[in-house]
Amino acid sequence: MRALQNINHKLSLIRGAPEPVRQEGEVKVQIHYASLNPTDADIARGDLDLFIKLARARSSVRTGLEFSGTVAEGSAKFPTGTKVFGYTHLMKGPKTHQDVVSIPESFIAKMPKNLSFSQAAAFPLGAQTSLVALRDIAQLKRGQSVLILGASGGLGVYATQLARHMQLAITGVSGPDGLNLMKELGADEVVNYRRTSIDQMINQFDVVLELSNQYMFRDVRHLLKPHGTFVPTNPQKNLLAIAGNKFRRQKVGYLFVDRGDSTLLTELAGQIAQGVLSVGPVREFDFEDFEQAFASLQQPGQLGRTVMRLR
Ligand SMILES: NC(=O)c1ccc[n+]([C@@H]2O[C@H](COP(=O)([O-])OP(=O)(O)OC[C@H]3O[C@@H](n4cnc5c(N)ncnc54)[C@H](OP(=O)(O)O)[C@@H]3O)[C@@H](O)[C@H]2O)c1
Known part of the structure; x- marks a missing residue:
């Protein structure tokens, strides 16, 4: 599979990376789209190195917090083939700038039917x-x-x-x-x-x-x-x-939302399905064009969210 590695603060897309091994309480997801957040740019620059070290995150894939995709190895709650979306843990979770992720069920929810994969990766x-x-x-x-x-x-x-x-x-x-x-x-x-x-x-x-x-x-x-x-x-x-x-x-106030919450994401998916909430503007880049996608984050006037297409 492809994975966006960050070694010594240099991002490179490698092929043939091993697929993650599924742990208890996780589902394996084939990612369709993954977003880019300002935090991804901070991590890529190394601004959060100390926190990543303290969290003992070992993977060389360090960017990617949101995603949408299809469950490849499922569970009772999210059977194989289910369309899902979510927000992984800021520090400790597996990151989503790779083709396949194994992610705790508690960070994800079922995709609202009225969203595309591109939109579903842009809002959690x-x-x-x-x-x-x-x-x-x-x-x-x-x-x-x-x-x-x-x-x-x-x-x-x-x-x-x-x-x-x-x-x-x-x-x-x-x-x-x-x-x-x-x-x-x-x-x-x-x-x-x-x-x-x-x-x-x-x-x-x-x-x-x-x-x-x-x-x-x-x-x-x-x-x-x-x-x-x-x-x-x-x-x-x-x-x-x-x-x-x-x-x-x-x-x-102390606001710190550092991971997806399946219950809240399901509530928000319901609001999307009912038309109470809609997904804001989404800018798409191909995964192979990750450098342009990261560069676009630095430009003012970017409305909504940037996503990368992996599938
Ligand atoms: N504490 C938490 O739990 C938590 C969770 C998630 C994210 N965050 C943080 O939340 C922040 C926002 O994330 P985001 O994804 O929404 O960022 P974003 O997409 O880059 O949006 C930033 C917004 O700020 C506007 N802006 C820039 N300079 C401004 C100024 N001087 N006065 C008023 N508005 C200004 C931008 O408008 P223009 O583009 O027109 O300049 C844009 O609308 C980030 O710092 C992120 O790390 C915190």
Whole structure:
């Protein structure tokens, strides 16, 4: 099989890699599509080497968090031939930039019938993380307001739709290419951060959801109501602010979704099947063109998610 190896921070596609051996509680999946996340670029550069070492991840395939595919060696829950999708463990799980993966059942779900394999690989991480952020961490209620920084990206397209479904008042922020998309997905107000700095914004929100990895708590405090909550997708950068929660009314949430959750993914698949949620824009590359796919992540104005076609 083919596998995208990362040795000494150089990615290379090798052929004839051995297929993974299936462990208890896992199913073997023939991958059709696998996505690219900003975290994959971080891992490829070596930014997370220390964490990978601590997690004792030994495989030379280090990138690929999401996938869609067909079960090749199944279980009672996911029989052979079932179409599945999922999000593997950020550090400890097998990675999906290879033709075949053996993955714990608890990280995957059955694909909604109305999605292509390409679409199914593009949404699990973004949708699950957004659901946890809005519902469990921020605990937003109907009628409350949320500012979503980075609302047109791989997470933002789901956060915006889920916020609309929760009947929140939504302000979305992105670059100029994402403005129309944010409106289509349900944002009431949209802001182009290249024209309007968040320093100039004066409205206050119940929650600021930070998906762009550009802002710290101190940058957004003026945008929070007195009892507002800031939910950053990079909690490590805000640990001091999280530690200070007990000393002030404004809070900082700890969001860390590091693996797929079969129950949540099944719930989200149901929302897709019912048309409550739709998959955002998807850019496709062939697996053989992995270098272009990784390079595209660095370009601003990328809406939704990038995927690679393996089959
Ligand atoms: N904590 C967790 O559990 C967790 C889980 C998954 C992911 N993450 C993290 O979540 C982050 C978002 O992931 P993603 O896949 O959605 O990334 P992405 O697809 O690259 O999206 C980033 C978004 O941020 C926007 N943006 C860039 N600069 C901005 C600025 N100065 N102000 C406002 N918006 C700006 C981009 O718009 P333009 O393209 O127009 O510039 C884009 O809409 C990543 O850092 C990822 O590692 C965290």
